Amino acid sequence: MGRGEREAVARGLRLYEAARGVAGDHGRAVEAVRAALRPLHDEVVARELDALPVARLQDVTEGRLRLGTVEKSGLGTVGRVLEAGPYRLRQVPGVGQRTVTQILAAAARLAEAVHETVAVHIDVDRPEPRTTALVMALHVLVEAGPDGRRAVDRATALAERLGPLLAAARPATGALRGLLAGAEKRARAWAAVDELRSLADEADRNGLHESFAQASVDLLRPPDELAAWAGFELRSAEYYSLLAEISGRAPDTAAAEGFLPEEVAERVRGVRLDDSLRRVSLRGYQAFGARFALAQRKVILGDEMGLGKTIQAIAVLAHLAAEGREAAGERQAAGGRERFLVVCPAGVLVNWTREIEARSALRVTVLHGPDRQDAFADWKERGGVGVTTFDALRGFPAPEADEVAALVVDEAHSVKNPEAKRSKAVALWAERCPRALFMTGTPMENRVAEFRNLVRMLDPGVADALDGDDGRGGQAALGGSAVLVGSVAFRKAVAPVYLRRNQDDVLTELPSLQQTDEWEELSASDEEAYGEAVRAGNFMAMRRAAYARPEKSAKLERLREIVEEAGQNGQRTVVFSYFRDVLDVVRQTLASGAAPVFGPLIGDVPAARRQRIVDDFAATPGPAVLLAQIQAAGVGLNMQAASVVVLCEPQIKPTLEHQAVARAHRMGQVRPVGVHRLLATGGVDERLVRMLERKTRLFDAYARRSAVAEATPDAIDVSDTELARRIVEEEQARLGMTDASPTASG
Template sequence: MNAASARPEPPAVFFDRRAARQIVAAGEGLYRDAQRLDDVPGDLVVELRREYAKLWEALVRQRLEAMPVAELRGFVDGRLPGQKALTTNGYQSVWAVWTAGEHRLRAVPGLGGPSVATIMQAASSARASVAEETVVRLDASRPTPAHTALLRGLRELVTAARIVTAADESRQRLVRGLPAAVADASRGRGWLRRTFAAPATKDRDQQAIGVLAALVDGPDAAAVDAAFADLRAVHDEARRAPEAVVWRDFSQAAAVYQSFLAIVRGETGTAAAETGHVPQAVADAAEQIDLDVTLLTVRLRAYQVFGARYVLSRPGAILGDEMGLGKTIEAIAVMAHLARRGPLTTLVVAPASVLVNWLVEIDTHSRLPAVRIHGPGRQATLQTWAARGGVAVTTYRMLSTLVLPAGFRFDLLVVDEAHKIKNPSTEQSRQVGALARRAGRVLLLTGTPMENRVSEFRNLVRYLDPVLADRLIPNEKLFVDPVRFRQRVAAVYLRRNQEDVLQELPELAESDDWVEMEPAEARVYADAVARRHFPDMRRAAYAMAGRGVPAKIVRLREIVAESADDGWKVIIFSQFRHVIDAISAALAGSPQIVLTGEVPAARRHVEIERFTAHDGHLVLIGQIEAIGQGVNIQAASVVVIAEPQLKPSTEEQAIRRAYRMGQARMVRVHRLLAKNSVDERLEELLYDKRKLFRAYAHDSDAKRASGAATDPRLVDYEVGAVDQQRIIDDETDRLHRG
């Protein structure tokens, strides 16, 4: 190669010394901005930790102020000396004792040095105990200025994290490319080099300045600049947004906010309970996985990150996290990680009652393409999925009708509610087994605890590794406690409980359980619409017509079965006697009490007392107007609303029968809702009213301070005759179009 051919092309634009200096300065500034952008969420976390600490300290003080001095007896061995002297001299609370300190207490008549030392040691232990148990919780029904301030910061953090994530690829390219580009361009801005360097060197310097100029004015720089502009706007908006809007947004995305709140608290996910008590070697293998969350649109909790890593660290796994911890999200995280390594084919098998939920969750929380293999055209959809990849979701019932291409293998099989295949002799179990043999990885999901179901657990392990099943569990009397069981089977099984991993365990967890009506009840529904009979439209989803079982009944049975496994009591509310009869018949195998408006009040009281006193699982089925008011049923852990109510207050009062002072456990509320039905229209009307009712209509500071709390249009709001007729018209039009 001769010298002429080695010389770079003359630059299209000539940069003088002033322009070169400006471009280099801009490049250096852009590099600093690109680095700083990545620090924004962390800086916000630091600020929020200060807010959290103030709120946490205030809660600790509040609880110590409410703790009588007499309770210090629980923190000493034997009798608390000087208790009467303390109360006589005005020291009524543990907080008063703690803040007084040893010096002031020595001046209290009747207290000597040894007594003061014992009292202060007890007060210190009490404060440490309260501090350990105190967690800041966000509750939309009881907003305070301090909680609102924390929530505003969280709102900014949530949005800022999304902005930074969206610009991250541009930021990384700049961080990688700018140092060398700035260094190369800097060489060409000096006077001596510009004056005395060889022409080829000058041309190369000009080219380098041009490269840097292109970076400074390029799309990646624009993305970083736009991100900072958006962050400034978010900062301003977070402080100006009305309080009601801030709390409404939290209510609609509580899981997202709670995950960021866990980061603010400093949750690490390293506790044994959060890793399911698996042996250290198993935990270490999981931690070696660098989980790729690029395709996720949700931030995972630390225990969820570990769960996904655990699954990815082995060819087959059973994820048995307790109901409500997000097994679906963890499975989606596994799919998202695998999809970043290349084209992915995943098949999800789930009960028909949660088919829609799976599709919604995948679409909401990831960028993965998902298709539904169910109903007409399912075989064609299956063939397309097999050819193109993505996530396919089908049901147990559809398996017998699906024909995979000969020799076709796919990457991942996810089986939801896997306890449904515990009996290997059933047809659906054999079908799942055949699919498992075609899959590169198998993930079984079940919220049913396996510790006391050893034979069933062994059957599930056989889907993953038949040899391992017999080696792990040589006999069924090997285990005496859950932790030993989990440690023994840690090669394939991971389970965490809510109280182990959710420090901010909410007092109330609500879920909308959407189902699709089967053809039989859909026909009953269409007939009710044609007759313009609104009550029949509302109860059509429970019509026991034909041979099939209504989808709401299927989902209800699943909820009750899961509750029975955990020994929880369940209350099921419906307005309609017809629906109550249908539910009672469908749950004939479950211990139950049925209460309607026809049951005298005295008998009703006796039955509720029996429900409360009963040890273990029991189902109470009742008319919402009959037992949804005036009684306390704190014994219930699960509340099911069988159909949307026409007044937010009716539903809320029913939930509050269980969700009130004296409730020892978290309350789980399920609303059973049917797609493409009156339920959707009612939810559209009731959603905001329900949130506002909860925010203002209860006995709280907001109620006393806000006129909205006593506004009858809010408290007594009802979907009346006019709205009902409008819904009937809308449903008539929709069915005609369909």
């Protein structure tokens, strides 16, 4: 029992106390969040119960209760029943003790269900002491960051390991203790001393004492109210993610796992995600998405817009880079020699570069512009993440097998046509890379076959397993049941390569989305312009005829009212249109208003300039308006600063509208979003809206986790050209222009 043994035990004890200290500091920070959350959550529960009619008690008693007299007595909601209690209920005529017991038991069950499901929403525009306390408590944990979380996790695991070792090593700390202990205990003590020494040495090498001390400093730092609210508005997703984790009201597990078959989900759960090169925490469903890509190797991540597909992709790359560095047995520069390639539309190239740099320690090289070949050679030599565009990819030599560790393709629906040159280039790279992650919130639009084309690039076997009738199980007949069976079978067949989650399933804290169709009667001037477009057979002119004569435009007048109302409420507005000339008219119309107008964001605006316009719009204090061409700005750019969205006209493809709305209503949004779609009664708008509804039902059946009531064969394969021709002919017939041109020109 020498000095060395005592010193080893003393070092182990110091490490144990440091680990317990940081774990305790974290526990107190978590408890501060729970304490701040409790009264807010109780208030939400009470409000929900007060809104539940007492008739809902029948839902949990299979209709056995007679509640008429209870309701007539003034106890019309579940909340009032619980507040009344047994004595008040017994005073209701015709209600006996047995009924009282049943009513209260049913009410308690509903209250428990509400308690487990409701979420607290934090209103940044109406801060009050209780929400401020919650935001400040969350701010402490958010500011501690991933490094703090890692330190706490290590400390917790280390404390659990050190406690029993210190107890076992006690006989080695003194001669008398050693003599009094039996041979078996002395042997265990020596083994424990050796392990304590090893753990202390490892802690010194990894700087654990310093990381524990820093974590404690961060967790004990008094939060600043202004900094906390500013942090919440900028990074609300992180705050809400922590809140869901601490409250235990995380999204439904099955929903977070995309309702995958159990055998696939089980394999994914077994993947351990390395976060050492990642700078941000993941939400539960995001971590599952990253593990899905790692477990299945070549997949499509089809999460709905706004769920953070980019950070999931970065998590995959950071994991692979850390794994490669560890396998090499050396501490290289972040990312080591591993090579990863991200292919994306030009408009989001800057956004990808920013996200990788901000959210990981990976090296980024932009493979775009006049020097892209030199940049490509540098990336191949030094490794890291190369970011390029679909068009630039065609100019680079395809890699040798396994030369590039992973390929990420953003907005992958852009390569759904297998005959296109960009599609062939992506397919070749996907074949040569051991891992590929295709990302798209819109995996199919008009034809399910397009989705199969994406699957074929990743797993020809799965693609071949999909039958030849657009996944409908050979059912071409009209009717909901046939399509439902086909869509369920389709999703099951693609489960090994396809994961999709929807906002409603996993973002319980997302502010409300209110969509309003603003139907306007065309003015006489509008009608005249529309009639001219119909007579000419010009489909595109028909779609924008409501803006052809701005001085008498009913849609423009309504748009001005919406923007002015938003401005009076201090809200920012994004205005989308398919047409550049419509955006020009809107800009001229709004130029005299109080709110500054930014844009328009159109296809030929360079990517960096697009991002600057969005940044300037977001940085403007008070109301502002951003004009954007829907097919250019509906991809990749995040516009959470906006809480009002205006669609100048309905789109031919529902996915264009979905993408545009999701740019504002997405994870990170902290205010409710109002969407106004400007529609003209009669004519092309009404016909397009009906087509949109049919296309959306088809998309829901095959790409989302939702049943579909009905769909028709022509909802699947009507082309845009055919749709335009049909609408032109129908409108010409409706307006009695049978001698007009039947063409559908643009």
